[in-house]
Amino acid sequence: MNHLAAEKPQHLYERVKQYLLDRMASGQLPDGSRIPSEYELMETLGASRMTVHRALREMSAEGLLHRVQGVGTFVRKAEPRSALLEIFDISEDILRRGHLHQSRVLRLEAFAADRDLAAQFSRRAGAKIFYSLIVHAENNLPVQLEERFVSPRFAPDYLKQDFTLQTTNRYLQNIAAPSEVEHIVHAVTADAQAQAYLEISPAEPCLLVERRTWTEAGPATRSRLLHPGHRYSLGSRYQPAQPRRGQMPSRD
Amino acid sequence: MNHLAAEKPQHLYERVKQYLLDRMASGQLPDGSRIPSEYELMETLGASRMTVHRALREMSAEGLLHRVQGVGTFVRKAEPRSALLEIFDISEDILRRGHLHQSRVLRLEAFAADRDLAAQFSRRAGAKIFYSLIVHAENNLPVQLEERFVSPRFAPDYLKQDFTLQTTNRYLQNIAAPSEVEHIVHAVTADAQAQAYLEISPAEPCLLVERRTWTEAGPATRSRLLHPGHRYSLGSRYQPAQPRRGQMPSRD
DNA sequence: GGTGCTAGGTTGTATATACAATAAGAGCGA
DNA sequence: TCGCTCTTATTGTATATACAACCTAGCACC
Known part of the structure; x- marks a missing residue:
């Protein structure tokens, strides 16, 4: 630290x-x-x-x-290009709006990774990987289904945590800030089970944020954050700084 | 082209x-x-x-x-996704992947704004606003439906441009860089007409990026960028700057 | 058979040098 | 005053060189 x-x-x-x-x-x-x-x-x-x-x-x-x-x-004024995705702790987001945040931990367990997943964590097939599945609600309405894979090397005590008290994100951030982060945003439809957890209709389009983090020691976490399209969106607003006079040559 | x-x-x-x-x-x-x-x-x-x-x-x-x-x-495999808030010029994005970019201009006209739209541009109802509707294709596959409202004060010659040669984005950037930008990302389903333009099925979830820009003189543009979910996603990958790790918000 | 060392290839950083490109200002002359 | 040129400051690109850091493969050795 x-x-x-x-x-x-x-x-x-x-x-x-x-x-x-x-x-x-x-x-x-x-x-x-x-x-x-x-x-x-x-x-x-x-x-x-x-x-x-x-x-x-x-x-x-x-x-x-x-x-x-x-x-x-x-x-130039620091461009918060990461403001949109850098923090992304759903509880902070909800609390900032003055709303009630609740987590329901559906699964929290270890399991043997198949070949693809193991490869993403630089392991052999069958290696142990931690897994959590959590629903986050804002004022009792589900707004995020959080599915997360965590390397035991990175967070050996992951399964012992109570994630109704502290979000996975915050816990993992406190272990070590990642050296590299990747976000991908998709528009998808949820599968039947996810629809049930989020209490949405089959036709509802969802935002899926895939987030992967690495530390110097290697891959750390991989998460899929699923949001009902009609209840949640991602946004950012910022002022790019400009030189006082003359227009800038578009792009440096 | x-x-x-x-x-x-x-x-x-x-x-x-x-x-x-x-x-x-x-x-x-x-x-x-x-x-x-x-x-x-x-x-x-x-x-x-x-x-x-x-x-x-x-x-x-x-x-x-x-x-x-x-x-x-x-x-490294180049996924069809744009850097989240950096470039956002679809043609640069496509060309960067070494693919063919084509634009089809469906509409390019002026019309009288209704009250809501006029308010967003700080005008009275009935004020003239420029409007364009363009489909962008990557290797002949539609990947973005771009709907854009532009203030005539900001870009008086907007309607005279040939946007198959130069994207609206690039043209507007060359007029003046915005002093403020807002992005909001939604997951939605497209309406019937948009489905036709993008050649997608009714069930296909789409990414909708709402983008608004301002200059010192006031509101400049408002756009809605609609992407088929299965063909396009937004992504970012970066290494957080060093001082950010474990940093406390300026207490000293 | 395993272990450790070495050599070679590849990328990473740092420096000195040279010249090109751009913009602002000084100076000058009509 | 206007317009022009020249100078100067600054950033942009290109090269040659040197050494450091890292990975792999092969080989000697135990």
């Missing part, structure tokens, strides 16, 4: 990024302001221009900076 | 990318296969290793390739 925020990244170009992120966070480089030129950063940080350039180019691609050839590099 | 595809990228590292995309599209580099090493590409394409390396690193960051130090570089 790194209560110390400033663990130094290993690579130099990452330290350049970190340096700028820190200064942006501390307010020394506010939104829209111009940051030091590549040459200045080169001297300040003792890195070569190519290394500084790489760091800035990547931060530009990530939407954190905006660069204009011949002019300079500017701070 | 998409003469865009044949256009030679100007920069060398982009040509390296294009070379690989072409070979991936033509089947010479199937999903999962190993691509030539940096040294081999260096000799084949006459670029330096650093340039090849940059191209591969970027394609890896884009999710097109998978690289393992000490082993090699492999083609």
Whole structure:
């Protein structure tokens, strides 16, 4: 548990990024302001221009900076492209609306993975994988069917938890933040059992969010979050930062 | 139609990318296969290793390739899905997969807005609003029905454009980047007409992305992007930035 | 047979250098 | 004042080089 925020990244170009992120966070480089030129950063940080350039180019691609050839590099308001899917803890979502959140744990068990599932967790067929199936309700109306596979290596005590008190998501986040996350959003129809759990009609289209996470040690979790289409949708709203004058060359 | 595809990228590292995309599209580099090493590409394409390396690193960051130090570089299967909130230009998405993109403009006209729509654009009922309805196809299969309302104040020449040559998205982006964007993702069933345009069955669940943009001058566009659920999904994959792990919300 | 070491191939990072492309401003002249 | 050119600052691309990190396969050794 790194209560110390400033663990130094290993690579130099990452330290350049970190340096700028820190200064942006501390307010020394506010939104829209111009940051030091590549040459200045080169001297300040003792890195070569190519290394500084790489760091800035990547931060530009990530939407954190905006660069204009011949002019300079500017701070762009952090683009919460992940706001839509980064957190995705259903209970927080519901509580934020001031509604009642309840979980019903339908299954919580270990089982032997078939070949496909085992392969996704980098195991041999038959390896033990934890499994949970939970219905989340908002004001007593089901809004999410959460099916989750968890690597025992990642969360050995998964089966001992009481997930009516704490969501799986929060529990797993507290073990270790993933180093990589993948989300895929589908529109599907639920199978008969899922329809029963969610108390919906057969014709109801559903949003299916497939979420997979990895840590440095390998695959950690795989989940399928099924939402009734008429009760739930995903949204985000944000302001991309813009340079004060002149229009930006569309895309960096 | 998409003469865009044949256009030679100007920069060398982009040509390296294009070379690989072409070979991936033509089947010479199937999903999962190993691509030539940096040294081999260096000799084949006459670029330096650093340039090849940059191209591969970027394609890896884009999710097109998978690289393992000490082993090699492999083609990662390109699923038909768009990066969730980053690009959202369907043609770029399709072309990036090396597929054929075609647009069919069904309607492109002005009409008098009813009260609700007018209110969204901060106008009085009866105000003139531009409207377009376009089907986008990937390899001759419809993948998106794009319905769009545009403020005449924002894009006065909207109706004069040929949107088979340039997507609405790209045209509007070139006018001015929005200062604010909102996305909402729903799961729905299409109405009869949309089913016909998308060539899907009545039971097929669809992803509906509602997108609204604003500029400093006020509301600019409002769109509804409808995707057949079995042909298209939205996805994102990323590595959370380092400082984010275990980070406490600015208490110091 | 197993174990450990080594060599070779591949990707990852860092640097110095060179030149190109772009934008803003200084200076100058009509 | 207007318009033009030149200079300067800054970012963008390309290359050669060096070394580090990592994986695999093969081989010697016990």
